[in-house]
Amino acid sequence: MSQIHVSTTINGDPVEYLCEPDDTLLDVLRDRLSLTGTKEGCGSGDCGACSVTIDGRLVCACLALGAEADGRKIDTIEGMAEGEKLHPLQEKFLEHAALQCGVCTPGFLVAAKSLLEKNPSPTETEIRYWLAGNLCRCTGYDKIIRAVMDTAKEMKGKRKGKKS
């Protein structure tokens, strides 16, 4: 198989790589670019551990080919914190102890961030439906949902503060 040359943007940085035509985006991120924050759970789009965004759209990296990323904007968990400063969702996940083993956590964070960008004040039901494609076998979900709700509330408060 001849390799494909891909020019893309990952977490705001221009990135170039060579990949096999049947490499998934997840294979590329983890094995070629060493961005191992994105996890492989099922590899079939059922668990959401590999959640990333392509051109701002939440997807499973295991269900996209690496070759498809050419000219697109990819965002992963590695781009979520700004240097040492954690994203509010990351802070709240820590505060609420919304994780145990942590394998699902990057996927949940990326998916929750995508939700809050689209809908800054989601109801609990909306959060549960949005995150239905992210599986967690440790927490029982409740702490995760609380953490997302609390983040939304806090971010809303901050936005209001700025306005006044």
Added chain:
Amino acid sequence: MRYEAPTSVSEAAKLLAKEKGLARILAGGTDLIVQMKSGMIEPDLVVDIKRIDALKRIKKEKGGFRVGAAVSGAEMEEHEELCALWPGVVEATNLIGSTQVQGRATMAGNLCNASPAADCVPALVAADAVARVVGPKKGRDVPVIKMTTGPGKTTLKRGEFVESIFLPSRKKRSGDAYLRFIPRTEMDIAVVGAGVSLTLDKNGKCSDARLSLGAVAAKVLLVERAAKILIGSNLDEETLEKFAAAASAAAKPIDDKRGTVDFRKKVSGVLARRAAIIAAERAMTTEKKGKK
């Protein structure tokens, strides 16, 4: 395997026509990539159609909408006019998989994957949607009900692919709905699916109706016998009972781990009836909106 991402429909058709081995279209990839990774299929050529601008568009046409084959469920949900005209089709499509899957999965892919339990297909059949098929010869328009023949089997010929799906215009006081039964609330495969599209006249009498059932036969069914029962009625209790019984009678399901024959037949009637009620409510709402 070769990966190609053409920028025009004709270029894509040429690539498919030239390929001697197994070629597959990559739209959302939520079925294709899973099949590739599990070793179910080993394509020699994958043609990504997401770089073809026309196939990424939802376009107004003759009072209806033409939805490109690469348009994802998430993009459909964000299209207010499409949601207003065909809410049942959009809600059926949005039931396919998770938020992440919605970011990629397409109606055309769901149709061509040809699962008897495909969620958007009964809604498309009820809507009398038409797939535009392109390939080495002149394009052709194929009613969605004629696109599949059985599990995994389509009527596409070698080198052909679905370019778009056309959802027609609607008469005043029309509505559609899709319901499915699954043992949980999200992320599962339909045990039974029912799509209803209907039109009411000025007096609230049903003047036109279509019912389609999924997951109760080798392919999605169009149940004209049941739909006829609704026509001319006010969707009164007695009519709905008869309609549900006709839907149950039309279902020809199998027993499997997700449901027994008896259960699926019963649920076919229950869902058909509930979907008809929702479709009628929506038909009334569109009238109210029109009056304003």
